[in-house]
Amino acid sequence: MQIDQQTSDKARSIKQLKLQLSVLTKELNKTTEQLQLLEIHEESSNHLLDNDAPPEEISDLIRKQNKISHEIITVKKKIQKLSARTILKAELIVLPILAVLIFYVVSNHYQANSADISNDIKTRYLIENLQGQTDVTHKYWNIAKGTPLTVSIINPDQLSQEKINTVEDAILSTDALYIDNSLLGKTPSDGKSEYFKGWKGALSTIPDTEFYVPTDFNIVESNDGPGQIVIVLSQLEDPDGYSGYTRSIVDNSQILKSFITIYDADKLTDNQLATIVRHEFGHALGLPHTSDPQDLMHATIQTDYPYISECDVAAIQSLYNNTDNGFCNDIQ
Template sequence: MIDLEQQKIIFAHITKIMKNRIEVLENQRNIASYALAAKIASESGTKTLKKRINLRTICCIAICTIMASGSVIAITQLKSDEVVTPFKTRYMVENLNGDTVDTWKFWKIDAESTLVVNIVNSGIVDERKIKSIKDAILSTDKIIIDDSITHKGLGTSSTYFAGWRGALEESSMIKTEYAIPIKFKIIESESEIGNIIIKLSTLKDQDGYSGFTKSTVDGNEILKSQIIIYDADGISDEGLAAIVRHEFGHAIGLGHSTAPEDLMAPTINMQIPYISECDTDAVSQLYDGVAMDKTVCMK
Protein backbone atom coordinates (compact mmCIF):
# COMPACT_ATOMS: atom_id res chain seq x y z
CA MET A 1 0.00 0.00 0.00
CA ILE A 2 1.39 3.36 -0.99
CA ASP A 3 1.08 5.96 1.78
CA LEU A 4 0.09 9.59 1.31
CA GLU A 5 3.66 10.90 1.17
CA GLN A 6 4.59 8.41 -1.56
CA GLN A 7 1.48 9.40 -3.51
CA LYS A 8 2.52 13.05 -3.25
CA ILE A 9 5.95 12.20 -4.61
CA ILE A 10 4.42 10.22 -7.48
CA PHE A 11 1.99 12.98 -8.46
CA ALA A 12 4.70 15.63 -8.17
CA HIS A 13 6.84 13.57 -10.56
CA ILE A 14 3.94 13.19 -12.99
CA THR A 15 3.28 16.94 -12.87
CA LYS A 16 6.94 17.62 -13.68
CA ILE A 17 6.82 15.24 -16.65
CA MET A 18 3.67 16.86 -18.02
CA LYS A 19 5.16 20.35 -17.66
CA ASN A 20 8.23 19.26 -19.60
CA ARG A 21 6.00 18.03 -22.40
CA ILE A 22 3.65 21.01 -22.53
CA GLU A 23 5.36 22.40 -25.64
CA VAL A 24 4.70 19.30 -27.72
CA LEU A 25 1.20 18.80 -26.26
CA GLU A 26 0.05 22.32 -27.11
CA ASN A 27 -2.82 22.51 -29.62
CA GLN A 28 -3.10 18.73 -29.68
CA ARG A 29 -6.17 17.02 -28.25
CA ASN A 30 -4.79 13.54 -28.50
CA ILE A 31 -1.38 11.98 -28.20
CA ALA A 32 -0.28 8.45 -28.79
CA SER A 33 1.48 6.09 -26.49
CA TYR A 34 4.17 4.47 -28.60
CA ALA A 35 4.74 1.61 -26.21
CA LEU A 36 1.01 0.88 -25.96
CA ALA A 37 0.58 1.12 -29.72
CA ALA A 38 3.49 -1.23 -30.30
CA LYS A 39 2.04 -3.78 -27.89
CA ILE A 40 -1.37 -3.68 -29.52
CA ALA A 41 0.21 -3.89 -32.99
CA SER A 42 2.16 -6.96 -31.90
CA GLU A 43 -0.91 -8.70 -30.52
CA SER A 44 -3.03 -7.95 -33.58
CA GLY A 45 -0.32 -8.92 -36.07
CA THR A 46 -0.41 -5.61 -37.90
CA LYS A 47 2.73 -3.82 -39.01
CA THR A 48 1.47 -0.33 -38.32
CA LEU A 49 -1.06 0.91 -35.82
CA LYS A 50 -2.12 4.37 -34.71
CA LYS A 51 -3.67 4.57 -31.28
CA ARG A 52 -5.21 7.67 -29.73
CA ILE A 53 -5.44 8.01 -25.99
CA ASN A 54 -6.32 11.03 -23.91
CA LEU A 55 -4.15 12.76 -21.35
CA ARG A 56 -5.88 11.09 -18.41
CA THR A 57 -5.08 7.64 -19.84
CA ILE A 58 -1.41 8.58 -20.15
CA CYS A 59 -1.35 9.78 -16.52
CA CYS A 60 -2.81 6.46 -15.42
CA ILE A 61 -0.22 4.52 -17.44
CA ALA A 62 2.61 6.58 -15.95
CA ILE A 63 1.30 6.28 -12.38
CA CYS A 64 0.79 2.53 -12.67
CA THR A 65 4.26 2.11 -14.12
CA ILE A 66 5.85 4.14 -11.32
CA MET A 67 4.01 2.13 -8.68
CA ALA A 68 5.04 -1.14 -10.28
CA SER A 69 8.66 -0.52 -11.11
CA GLY A 70 9.80 2.93 -10.08
CA SER A 71 10.34 3.92 -13.74
CA VAL A 72 8.22 5.61 -16.38
CA ILE A 73 7.68 4.04 -19.78
CA ALA A 74 8.53 6.66 -22.39
CA ILE A 75 5.46 7.98 -24.19
CA THR A 76 6.14 9.05 -27.75
CA GLN A 77 3.94 11.50 -29.58
CA LEU A 78 2.60 10.42 -32.96
CA LYS A 79 0.44 12.43 -35.29
CA SER A 80 -2.87 10.77 -36.10
CA ASP A 81 -1.79 10.25 -39.72
CA GLU A 82 1.84 9.31 -38.96
CA VAL A 83 3.14 5.97 -40.20
CA VAL A 84 6.07 4.47 -38.34
CA THR A 85 8.67 3.26 -40.81
CA PRO A 86 12.06 1.65 -40.17
CA PHE A 87 15.35 3.44 -40.90
CA LYS A 88 18.22 1.92 -42.86
CA THR A 89 21.72 2.58 -41.52
CA ARG A 90 25.30 1.68 -42.35
CA TYR A 91 28.72 2.05 -40.79
CA MET A 92 32.36 1.58 -41.67
CA VAL A 93 35.58 1.21 -39.69
CA GLU A 94 38.85 2.18 -41.39
CA ASN A 95 42.44 2.17 -40.20
CA LEU A 96 44.89 4.96 -40.94
CA ASN A 97 45.80 3.33 -44.26
CA GLY A 98 42.19 3.50 -45.41
CA ASP A 99 41.67 -0.25 -45.16
CA THR A 100 38.28 -1.47 -43.96
CA VAL A 101 38.36 -3.24 -40.59
CA ASP A 102 35.78 -5.90 -39.65
CA THR A 103 36.26 -6.38 -35.92
CA TRP A 104 35.10 -4.11 -33.14
CA LYS A 105 37.27 -1.27 -31.94
CA PHE A 106 36.92 0.94 -28.88
CA TRP A 107 38.05 4.19 -27.27
CA LYS A 108 41.18 3.81 -25.16
CA ILE A 109 40.69 6.50 -22.55
CA ASP A 110 41.04 6.79 -18.81
CA ALA A 111 38.01 6.82 -16.54
CA GLU A 112 38.12 10.62 -16.11
CA SER A 113 38.33 11.50 -19.82
CA THR A 114 35.53 13.36 -21.55
CA LEU A 115 34.64 12.76 -25.20
CA VAL A 116 33.65 15.90 -27.09
CA VAL A 117 30.59 15.44 -29.30
CA ASN A 118 30.15 18.16 -31.92
CA ILE A 119 26.78 18.72 -33.64
CA VAL A 120 27.61 20.33 -37.00
CA ASN A 121 24.95 22.24 -38.98
CA SER A 122 22.75 22.46 -35.91
CA GLY A 123 21.08 25.53 -37.41
CA ILE A 124 19.20 23.52 -40.02
CA VAL A 125 16.87 22.00 -37.40
CA ASP A 126 14.86 23.51 -34.55
CA GLU A 127 15.73 23.37 -30.87
CA ARG A 128 13.42 20.42 -30.25
CA LYS A 129 15.42 18.28 -32.64
CA ILE A 130 18.70 19.40 -31.06
CA LYS A 131 17.27 18.43 -27.68
CA SER A 132 16.30 15.02 -29.11
CA ILE A 133 19.89 14.50 -30.21
CA LYS A 134 21.30 15.55 -26.85
CA ASP A 135 18.83 13.39 -24.94
CA ALA A 136 19.72 10.36 -27.07
CA ILE A 137 23.28 10.77 -25.82
CA LEU A 138 22.98 12.25 -22.32
CA SER A 139 19.73 10.86 -20.91
CA THR A 140 19.91 8.43 -18.00
CA ASP A 141 16.19 7.56 -18.09
CA LYS A 142 15.30 3.88 -17.84
CA ILE A 143 12.32 2.44 -19.68
CA ILE A 144 10.60 -0.78 -18.58
CA ILE A 145 8.82 -2.60 -21.43
CA ASP A 146 6.81 -5.83 -21.41
CA ASP A 147 8.70 -8.63 -23.20
CA SER A 148 5.51 -9.74 -24.96
CA ILE A 149 5.89 -6.73 -27.26
CA THR A 150 9.03 -8.26 -28.76
CA HIS A 151 7.83 -11.87 -28.36
CA LYS A 152 10.55 -12.58 -25.77
CA GLY A 153 8.30 -13.89 -23.03
CA LEU A 154 5.08 -13.49 -21.08
CA GLY A 155 4.95 -12.00 -17.61
CA THR A 156 8.51 -10.65 -17.88
CA SER A 157 9.93 -7.26 -18.77
CA SER A 158 13.20 -5.75 -19.96
CA THR A 159 14.96 -2.52 -19.15
CA TYR A 160 15.89 -0.12 -21.93
CA PHE A 161 17.71 3.20 -21.88
CA ALA A 162 16.65 6.45 -23.54
CA GLY A 163 20.23 7.71 -23.77
CA TRP A 164 23.76 6.35 -24.04
CA ARG A 165 25.02 7.97 -20.87
CA GLY A 166 22.63 5.89 -18.78
CA ALA A 167 23.38 2.77 -20.80
CA LEU A 168 27.14 3.22 -20.54
CA GLU A 169 26.94 3.89 -16.82
CA GLU A 170 25.12 0.56 -16.55
CA SER A 171 27.80 -1.16 -18.65
CA SER A 172 30.55 0.36 -16.51
CA MET A 173 29.17 -1.28 -13.37
CA ILE A 174 30.98 -4.41 -14.58
CA LYS A 175 34.76 -4.23 -14.23
CA THR A 176 36.36 -4.17 -17.68
CA GLU A 177 39.92 -4.12 -18.96
CA TYR A 178 39.45 -0.72 -20.58
CA ALA A 179 37.48 2.25 -19.24
CA ILE A 180 34.01 2.65 -20.76
CA PRO A 181 33.37 6.27 -21.80
CA ILE A 182 30.61 7.81 -19.67
CA LYS A 183 31.48 11.51 -19.82
CA PHE A 184 30.45 13.58 -22.84
CA LYS A 185 30.56 17.27 -23.65
CA ILE A 186 28.25 18.36 -26.47
CA ILE A 187 29.16 21.42 -28.50
CA GLU A 188 27.69 23.01 -31.64
CA SER A 189 30.47 24.19 -33.92
CA GLU A 190 30.77 24.47 -37.70
CA SER A 191 34.44 23.57 -37.50
CA GLU A 192 34.63 19.79 -37.29
CA ILE A 193 36.43 19.60 -33.98
CA GLY A 194 35.68 16.92 -31.41
CA ASN A 195 36.02 13.19 -30.87
CA ILE A 196 32.59 12.32 -32.29
CA ILE A 197 31.17 14.50 -35.05
CA ILE A 198 27.42 14.45 -35.75
CA LYS A 199 26.84 16.15 -39.08
CA LEU A 200 23.22 17.05 -39.89
CA SER A 201 22.31 17.12 -43.58
CA THR A 202 19.18 18.20 -45.43
CA LEU A 203 20.08 15.84 -48.29
CA LYS A 204 18.56 12.40 -48.76
CA ASP A 205 20.96 9.53 -49.29
CA GLN A 206 20.67 8.11 -52.82
CA ASP A 207 20.65 4.55 -51.43
CA GLY A 208 17.93 5.29 -48.90
CA TYR A 209 20.08 5.31 -45.77
CA SER A 210 19.08 7.56 -42.87
CA GLY A 211 22.39 7.45 -41.03
CA PHE A 212 26.03 6.58 -41.63
CA THR A 213 28.93 6.25 -39.20
CA LYS A 214 32.59 6.09 -40.12
CA SER A 215 35.23 5.49 -37.45
CA THR A 216 38.95 5.90 -37.95
CA VAL A 217 41.11 3.55 -35.88
CA ASP A 218 44.73 2.83 -35.10
CA GLY A 219 45.19 -0.76 -34.03
CA ASN A 220 42.31 -1.45 -31.64
CA GLU A 221 41.78 2.19 -30.75
CA ILE A 222 39.12 4.49 -32.16
CA LEU A 223 40.65 7.88 -32.93
CA LYS A 224 37.61 9.67 -34.33
CA SER A 225 34.02 8.87 -35.31
CA GLN A 226 31.95 10.81 -37.84
CA ILE A 227 28.17 10.43 -38.04
CA ILE A 228 26.00 11.75 -40.86
CA ILE A 229 22.24 12.04 -40.40
CA TYR A 230 20.44 12.45 -43.72
CA ASP A 231 17.20 14.43 -44.17
CA ALA A 232 17.62 15.66 -40.59
CA ASP A 233 15.05 18.43 -41.00
CA GLY A 234 12.45 16.05 -42.45
CA ILE A 235 12.60 13.33 -39.80
CA SER A 236 10.40 13.39 -36.69
CA ASP A 237 11.99 14.16 -33.32
CA GLU A 238 11.53 10.52 -32.27
CA GLY A 239 13.00 9.21 -35.53
CA LEU A 240 16.00 11.51 -35.26
CA ALA A 241 16.64 10.39 -31.67
CA ALA A 242 16.46 6.71 -32.71
CA ILE A 243 18.96 7.20 -35.55
CA VAL A 244 21.34 9.09 -33.27
CA ARG A 245 21.12 6.33 -30.65
CA HIS A 246 21.96 3.72 -33.29
CA GLU A 247 24.81 5.63 -34.91
CA PHE A 248 26.25 6.65 -31.55
CA GLY A 249 26.39 2.94 -30.69
CA HIS A 250 28.67 2.48 -33.70
CA ALA A 251 30.68 5.53 -32.67
CA ILE A 252 31.55 3.94 -29.33
CA GLY A 253 32.49 0.69 -31.07
CA LEU A 254 29.44 -1.55 -31.43
CA GLY A 255 28.69 -3.51 -34.58
CA HIS A 256 25.25 -4.43 -35.87
CA SER A 257 22.98 -6.68 -33.81
CA THR A 258 21.79 -10.16 -34.78
CA ALA A 259 18.33 -9.40 -33.36
CA PRO A 260 16.10 -7.62 -35.92
CA GLU A 261 14.09 -5.85 -33.20
CA ASP A 262 17.19 -4.46 -31.48
CA LEU A 263 18.25 -0.82 -31.80
CA MET A 264 21.62 -1.88 -33.23
CA ALA A 265 20.11 -3.98 -36.04
CA PRO A 266 21.06 -2.76 -39.56
CA THR A 267 17.48 -1.53 -40.00
CA ILE A 268 16.07 0.34 -37.01
CA ASN A 269 12.67 -1.12 -36.17
CA MET A 270 10.81 1.76 -34.53
CA GLN A 271 8.78 -0.58 -32.34
CA ILE A 272 11.24 -0.12 -29.45
CA PRO A 273 13.94 2.35 -30.57
CA TYR A 274 15.86 2.32 -27.30
CA ILE A 275 19.17 0.91 -26.03
CA SER A 276 18.68 -2.66 -24.84
CA GLU A 277 20.29 -4.76 -22.13
CA CYS A 278 21.83 -6.72 -25.01
CA ASP A 279 23.60 -3.54 -26.13
CA THR A 280 24.86 -2.69 -22.64
CA ASP A 281 26.17 -6.26 -22.25
CA ALA A 282 27.90 -5.95 -25.62
CA VAL A 283 29.62 -2.73 -24.52
CA SER A 284 30.89 -4.46 -21.38
CA GLN A 285 32.32 -7.29 -23.48
CA LEU A 286 33.82 -4.91 -26.03
CA TYR A 287 35.67 -2.86 -23.41
CA ASP A 288 36.82 -6.04 -21.72
CA GLY A 289 38.75 -6.94 -24.86
CA VAL A 290 36.27 -9.28 -26.58
CA ALA A 291 36.53 -8.65 -30.34
CA MET A 292 33.55 -9.61 -32.52
CA ASP A 293 31.93 -8.15 -35.60
CA LYS A 294 28.34 -8.11 -34.35
CA THR A 295 26.19 -7.82 -31.24
CA VAL A 296 24.61 -11.15 -30.34
CA CYS A 297 21.30 -10.91 -28.45
CA MET A 298 20.25 -14.07 -26.63
CA LYS A 299 16.98 -12.83 -25.06
Protein backbone atom coordinates (compact mmCIF):
# COMPACT_ATOMS: atom_id res chain seq x y z
CA MET A 1 0.00 0.00 0.00
CA GLN A 2 2.80 2.33 0.98
CA ILE A 3 4.59 1.59 -2.28
CA ASP A 4 1.37 2.32 -4.20
CA GLN A 5 1.06 5.66 -2.40
CA GLN A 6 4.68 6.56 -3.16
CA THR A 7 4.24 5.53 -6.77
CA SER A 8 1.20 7.73 -7.24
CA ASP A 9 2.98 10.66 -5.51
CA LYS A 10 5.84 10.23 -7.94
CA ALA A 11 3.45 10.07 -10.87
CA ARG A 12 1.91 13.33 -9.68
CA SER A 13 5.35 14.97 -9.35
CA ILE A 14 6.32 13.76 -12.82
CA LYS A 15 3.07 15.16 -14.20
CA GLN A 16 3.76 18.54 -12.57
CA LEU A 17 7.34 18.55 -13.81
CA LYS A 18 6.18 17.72 -17.33
CA LEU A 19 3.74 20.62 -17.15
CA GLN A 20 6.57 22.88 -16.02
CA LEU A 21 8.69 21.52 -18.89
CA SER A 22 5.98 22.31 -21.39
CA VAL A 23 5.67 25.91 -20.10
CA LEU A 24 9.46 26.34 -20.21
CA THR A 25 9.67 24.92 -23.73
CA LYS A 26 6.97 27.32 -24.92
CA GLU A 27 8.81 30.20 -23.26
CA LEU A 28 12.08 29.10 -24.89
CA ASN A 29 10.44 28.94 -28.32
CA LYS A 30 9.00 32.41 -27.79
CA THR A 31 12.36 33.85 -26.71
CA THR A 32 14.10 32.20 -29.67
CA GLU A 33 11.53 33.66 -32.04
CA GLN A 34 11.91 37.16 -30.53
CA LEU A 35 15.65 36.84 -30.84
CA GLN A 36 15.51 35.66 -34.42
CA LEU A 37 13.20 38.52 -35.34
CA LEU A 38 15.48 41.07 -33.66
CA GLU A 39 18.48 39.65 -35.49
CA ILE A 40 16.64 39.89 -38.79
CA HIS A 41 15.74 43.52 -38.03
CA GLU A 42 19.35 44.17 -37.11
CA GLU A 43 20.63 42.53 -40.30
CA SER A 44 18.26 44.48 -42.51
CA SER A 45 18.79 47.85 -40.77
CA ASN A 46 22.54 47.65 -40.09
CA HIS A 47 23.57 49.30 -43.31
CA LEU A 48 21.18 52.18 -42.64
CA LEU A 49 22.04 52.75 -39.01
CA ASP A 50 25.77 51.98 -39.05
CA ASN A 51 25.67 49.70 -36.03
CA ASP A 52 23.55 52.17 -34.08
CA ALA A 53 21.09 49.45 -33.08
CA PRO A 54 21.47 48.74 -29.34
CA PRO A 55 22.67 45.16 -28.80
CA GLU A 56 21.44 45.06 -25.15
CA GLU A 57 18.06 43.75 -26.11
CA ILE A 58 19.67 40.87 -27.99
CA SER A 59 22.14 40.00 -25.24
CA ASP A 60 19.28 40.12 -22.69
CA LEU A 61 17.34 37.65 -24.79
CA ILE A 62 20.36 35.38 -25.19
CA ARG A 63 20.82 35.41 -21.41
CA LYS A 64 17.13 34.58 -20.98
CA GLN A 65 17.44 31.79 -23.56
CA ASN A 66 20.41 30.27 -21.69
CA LYS A 67 18.61 30.54 -18.36
CA ILE A 68 15.51 28.76 -19.67
CA SER A 69 17.67 26.08 -21.34
CA HIS A 70 19.36 25.39 -18.00
CA GLU A 71 16.00 25.21 -16.24
CA ILE A 72 14.77 22.79 -18.90
CA ILE A 73 17.79 20.53 -18.38
CA THR A 74 17.25 20.57 -14.60
CA VAL A 75 13.57 19.69 -14.95
CA LYS A 76 14.39 16.93 -17.48
CA LYS A 77 16.93 15.44 -15.08
CA LYS A 78 14.38 15.49 -12.24
CA ILE A 79 11.85 13.72 -14.46
CA GLN A 80 14.41 11.10 -15.49
CA LYS A 81 15.37 10.46 -11.87
CA LEU A 82 11.76 10.13 -10.72
CA SER A 83 10.82 7.97 -13.71
CA ALA A 84 13.72 5.60 -13.07
CA ARG A 85 12.66 5.08 -9.45
CA THR A 86 9.02 4.63 -10.39
CA ILE A 87 9.98 2.02 -12.96
CA LEU A 88 12.06 0.10 -10.39
CA LYS A 89 9.16 -0.11 -7.95
CA ALA A 90 6.49 -0.73 -10.51
CA GLU A 91 8.41 -3.13 -12.71
CA LEU A 92 7.01 -6.27 -11.10
CA ILE A 93 3.49 -5.26 -12.05
CA VAL A 94 4.32 -3.54 -15.31
CA LEU A 95 6.76 -6.02 -16.85
CA PRO A 96 4.17 -8.64 -17.90
CA ILE A 97 2.03 -5.88 -19.40
CA LEU A 98 5.06 -4.50 -21.24
CA ALA A 99 5.83 -7.94 -22.63
CA VAL A 100 2.33 -8.18 -24.08
CA LEU A 101 2.56 -4.64 -25.47
CA ILE A 102 5.92 -5.30 -27.08
CA PHE A 103 4.50 -8.43 -28.64
CA TYR A 104 1.67 -6.36 -30.18
CA VAL A 105 3.99 -3.62 -31.40
CA VAL A 106 6.42 -6.11 -32.92
CA SER A 107 3.73 -8.21 -34.58
CA ASN A 108 1.96 -5.11 -35.92
CA HIS A 109 5.25 -3.84 -37.24
CA TYR A 110 5.81 -7.00 -39.21
CA GLN A 111 2.26 -7.02 -40.50
CA ALA A 112 2.59 -3.45 -41.75
CA ASN A 113 3.88 -2.76 -45.25
CA SER A 114 7.41 -1.68 -46.00
CA ALA A 115 6.85 1.91 -44.89
CA ASP A 116 9.39 3.18 -42.40
CA ILE A 117 7.03 5.77 -41.02
CA SER A 118 4.62 3.90 -38.81
CA ASN A 119 3.16 7.03 -37.18
CA ASP A 120 1.85 10.13 -38.87
CA ILE A 121 4.21 13.08 -38.51
CA LYS A 122 2.66 16.43 -37.61
CA THR A 123 4.25 19.59 -38.99
CA ARG A 124 3.48 23.29 -39.07
CA TYR A 125 4.86 26.42 -40.65
CA LEU A 126 4.59 30.16 -40.36
CA ILE A 127 5.41 33.03 -42.71
CA GLU A 128 5.91 36.42 -41.18
CA ASN A 129 6.86 39.75 -42.74
CA LEU A 130 9.05 42.43 -41.19
CA GLN A 131 5.97 44.13 -39.79
CA GLY A 132 5.19 40.96 -37.87
CA GLN A 133 2.12 40.15 -39.99
CA THR A 134 1.53 36.46 -40.47
CA ASP A 135 -1.31 36.51 -42.99
CA VAL A 136 1.27 36.52 -45.76
CA THR A 137 1.17 34.04 -48.63
CA HIS A 138 4.30 32.01 -49.26
CA LYS A 139 7.20 33.59 -51.13
CA TYR A 140 10.37 32.63 -52.94
CA TRP A 141 14.07 33.31 -52.68
CA ASN A 142 15.28 36.04 -54.96
CA ILE A 143 18.98 35.35 -55.40
CA ALA A 144 21.36 35.83 -58.31
CA LYS A 145 21.69 32.89 -60.69
CA GLY A 146 24.35 30.44 -59.58
CA THR A 147 24.50 31.75 -56.01
CA PRO A 148 24.46 29.05 -53.35
CA LEU A 149 22.16 29.24 -50.33
CA THR A 150 23.97 28.77 -47.05
CA VAL A 151 22.26 26.32 -44.72
CA SER A 152 23.51 26.12 -41.15
CA ILE A 153 22.82 23.22 -38.84
CA ILE A 154 22.59 24.10 -35.18
CA ASN A 155 23.24 21.06 -33.09
CA PRO A 156 23.41 22.27 -29.51
CA ASP A 157 22.90 18.79 -28.12
CA GLN A 158 25.74 17.20 -30.06
CA LEU A 159 23.84 14.67 -32.12
CA SER A 160 25.80 11.98 -33.91
CA GLN A 161 27.51 12.60 -37.22
CA GLU A 162 25.14 10.01 -38.70
CA LYS A 163 22.18 12.29 -37.94
CA ILE A 164 23.95 15.28 -39.46
CA ASN A 165 24.70 13.20 -42.58
CA THR A 166 21.01 12.26 -42.78
CA VAL A 167 20.03 15.93 -42.71
CA GLU A 168 22.59 16.79 -45.38
CA ASP A 169 21.48 13.91 -47.57
CA ALA A 170 17.84 15.06 -47.54
CA ILE A 171 19.08 18.36 -49.00
CA LEU A 172 22.01 17.37 -51.20
CA SER A 173 21.10 13.91 -52.56
CA THR A 174 20.50 13.68 -56.29
CA ASP A 175 19.17 10.10 -56.09
CA ALA A 176 15.90 9.51 -57.92
CA LEU A 177 13.41 6.72 -57.22
CA TYR A 178 10.82 5.36 -59.61
CA ILE A 179 7.66 4.02 -58.00
CA ASP A 180 5.02 2.02 -59.90
CA ASN A 181 1.89 4.11 -60.41
CA SER A 182 -0.19 1.05 -59.49
CA LEU A 183 1.19 1.34 -55.94
CA LEU A 184 0.37 5.04 -55.80
CA GLY A 185 -3.13 4.89 -57.28
CA LYS A 186 -1.97 7.18 -60.09
CA THR A 187 -2.44 6.98 -63.85
CA PRO A 188 -1.30 5.56 -66.23
CA SER A 189 -1.39 2.52 -63.99
CA ASP A 190 1.38 0.76 -65.93
CA GLY A 191 3.68 3.81 -65.64
CA LYS A 192 6.06 4.98 -62.95
CA SER A 193 6.40 8.22 -60.97
CA GLU A 194 9.69 9.89 -60.27
CA TYR A 195 10.67 10.88 -56.73
CA PHE A 196 13.80 12.45 -55.30
CA LYS A 197 15.58 11.74 -52.04
CA GLY A 198 17.15 15.18 -51.86
CA TRP A 199 16.16 18.71 -52.87
CA LYS A 200 19.29 19.28 -54.94
CA GLY A 201 18.35 16.45 -57.31
CA ALA A 202 14.72 17.56 -57.48
CA LEU A 203 15.48 21.25 -58.07
CA SER A 204 18.13 20.52 -60.70
CA THR A 205 15.41 19.13 -63.02
CA ILE A 206 13.59 22.50 -63.17
CA PRO A 207 14.22 24.52 -66.36
CA ASP A 208 14.94 28.26 -66.13
CA THR A 209 12.33 30.20 -64.16
CA GLU A 210 11.60 33.91 -63.69
CA PHE A 211 13.25 33.85 -60.25
CA TYR A 212 16.30 31.62 -59.94
CA VAL A 213 15.56 28.32 -58.20
CA PRO A 214 18.39 27.65 -55.74
CA THR A 215 20.21 24.42 -56.61
CA ASP A 216 23.45 24.84 -54.69
CA PHE A 217 23.49 24.54 -50.93
CA ASN A 218 26.46 25.32 -48.80
CA ILE A 219 25.89 23.41 -45.55
CA VAL A 220 27.76 24.48 -42.44
CA GLU A 221 27.59 23.32 -38.84
CA SER A 222 27.55 26.39 -36.66
CA ASN A 223 25.73 27.33 -33.49
CA ASP A 224 25.68 31.00 -34.58
CA GLY A 225 23.09 30.18 -37.24
CA PRO A 226 24.62 32.02 -40.21
CA GLY A 227 23.21 31.83 -43.72
CA GLN A 228 19.75 31.94 -45.19
CA ILE A 229 18.33 28.68 -43.85
CA VAL A 230 18.90 27.58 -40.26
CA ILE A 231 18.12 24.05 -39.11
CA VAL A 232 17.90 23.47 -35.38
CA LEU A 233 18.12 19.85 -34.27
CA SER A 234 16.45 20.02 -30.91
CA GLN A 235 16.25 17.30 -28.29
CA LEU A 236 13.21 19.04 -26.85
CA GLU A 237 9.76 17.72 -27.41
CA ASP A 238 7.24 20.14 -28.87
CA PRO A 239 4.44 20.54 -26.29
CA ASP A 240 1.83 20.30 -29.05
CA GLY A 241 3.32 17.15 -30.55
CA TYR A 242 4.77 18.62 -33.72
CA SER A 243 7.89 17.04 -35.20
CA GLY A 244 8.88 19.89 -37.47
CA TYR A 245 8.32 23.62 -37.66
CA THR A 246 9.47 26.10 -40.30
CA ARG A 247 9.25 29.82 -39.84
CA SER A 248 10.15 32.13 -42.73
CA ILE A 249 10.74 35.86 -42.55
CA VAL A 250 9.74 37.63 -45.75
CA ASP A 251 9.91 41.13 -47.12
CA ASN A 252 7.60 42.02 -49.99
CA SER A 253 7.88 39.02 -52.29
CA GLN A 254 11.15 37.70 -50.99
CA ILE A 255 12.18 35.20 -48.32
CA LEU A 256 14.94 36.68 -46.12
CA LYS A 257 15.54 33.79 -43.77
CA SER A 258 13.96 30.45 -42.90
CA PHE A 259 14.27 28.70 -39.55
CA ILE A 260 13.58 24.98 -39.35
CA THR A 261 13.19 23.27 -35.99
CA ILE A 262 13.20 19.48 -35.77
CA TYR A 263 11.89 18.36 -32.38
CA ASP A 264 13.01 15.27 -30.50
CA ALA A 265 15.75 14.82 -33.11
CA ASP A 266 17.62 12.25 -31.03
CA LYS A 267 14.59 9.96 -30.84
CA LEU A 268 13.83 9.93 -34.57
CA THR A 269 14.98 7.13 -36.85
CA ASP A 270 17.19 8.23 -39.72
CA ASN A 271 14.28 7.73 -42.12
CA GLN A 272 11.94 9.84 -40.02
CA LEU A 273 14.55 12.58 -39.68
CA ALA A 274 15.19 12.59 -43.45
CA THR A 275 11.42 12.76 -44.11
CA ILE A 276 10.90 15.72 -41.78
CA VAL A 277 13.91 17.59 -43.18
CA ARG A 278 12.65 16.98 -46.74
CA HIS A 279 9.21 18.34 -45.82
CA GLU A 280 10.44 21.36 -43.82
CA PHE A 281 13.02 22.25 -46.45
CA GLY A 282 10.12 22.41 -48.93
CA HIS A 283 8.61 25.14 -46.70
CA ALA A 284 12.00 26.85 -46.39
CA LEU A 285 12.05 27.08 -50.20
CA GLY A 286 8.55 28.57 -50.21
CA LEU A 287 6.15 25.64 -50.54
CA PRO A 288 2.90 25.63 -48.58
CA HIS A 289 1.06 22.45 -47.55
CA THR A 290 -0.71 20.37 -50.16
CA SER A 291 -4.20 18.91 -49.89
CA ASP A 292 -2.99 15.54 -51.17
CA PRO A 293 -2.55 13.26 -48.12
CA GLN A 294 -0.24 11.01 -50.16
CA ASP A 295 2.27 13.81 -50.79
CA LEU A 296 5.36 14.73 -48.80
CA MET A 297 4.05 18.29 -48.41
CA HIS A 298 0.82 17.29 -46.66
CA ALA A 299 0.61 18.90 -43.19
CA THR A 300 0.53 15.44 -41.61
CA ILE A 301 3.09 13.27 -43.34
CA GLN A 302 1.45 9.90 -43.79
CA THR A 303 2.59 8.70 -47.21
CA ASP A 304 4.50 5.43 -47.63
CA TYR A 305 6.71 7.31 -50.12
CA PRO A 306 7.94 10.40 -48.24
CA TYR A 307 10.10 11.71 -51.06
CA ILE A 308 10.00 14.85 -53.21
CA SER A 309 7.32 14.22 -55.83
CA GLU A 310 6.92 15.49 -59.40
CA CYS A 311 4.03 17.50 -57.98
CA ASP A 312 6.30 19.24 -55.45
CA VAL A 313 8.83 19.98 -58.20
CA ALA A 314 6.08 21.44 -60.43
CA ALA A 315 4.87 23.54 -57.48
CA ILE A 316 8.36 25.00 -56.98
CA GLN A 317 8.59 25.71 -60.70
CA SER A 318 5.32 27.64 -60.76
CA LEU A 319 6.21 29.42 -57.52
CA TYR A 320 9.52 30.69 -58.94
CA ASN A 321 7.78 31.58 -62.20
CA ASN A 322 5.39 33.57 -60.04
CA THR A 323 2.50 31.99 -61.96
CA ASP A 324 0.42 30.59 -59.12
CA ASN A 325 0.53 30.03 -55.42
CA GLY A 326 2.97 27.14 -55.52
CA PHE A 327 0.36 24.68 -54.36
CA CYS A 328 1.02 21.07 -55.28
CA ASN A 329 -2.15 20.14 -57.18
CA ASP A 330 -1.46 16.45 -57.44
CA ILE A 331 -0.58 15.92 -61.07
CA GLN A 332 -2.10 12.62 -62.21
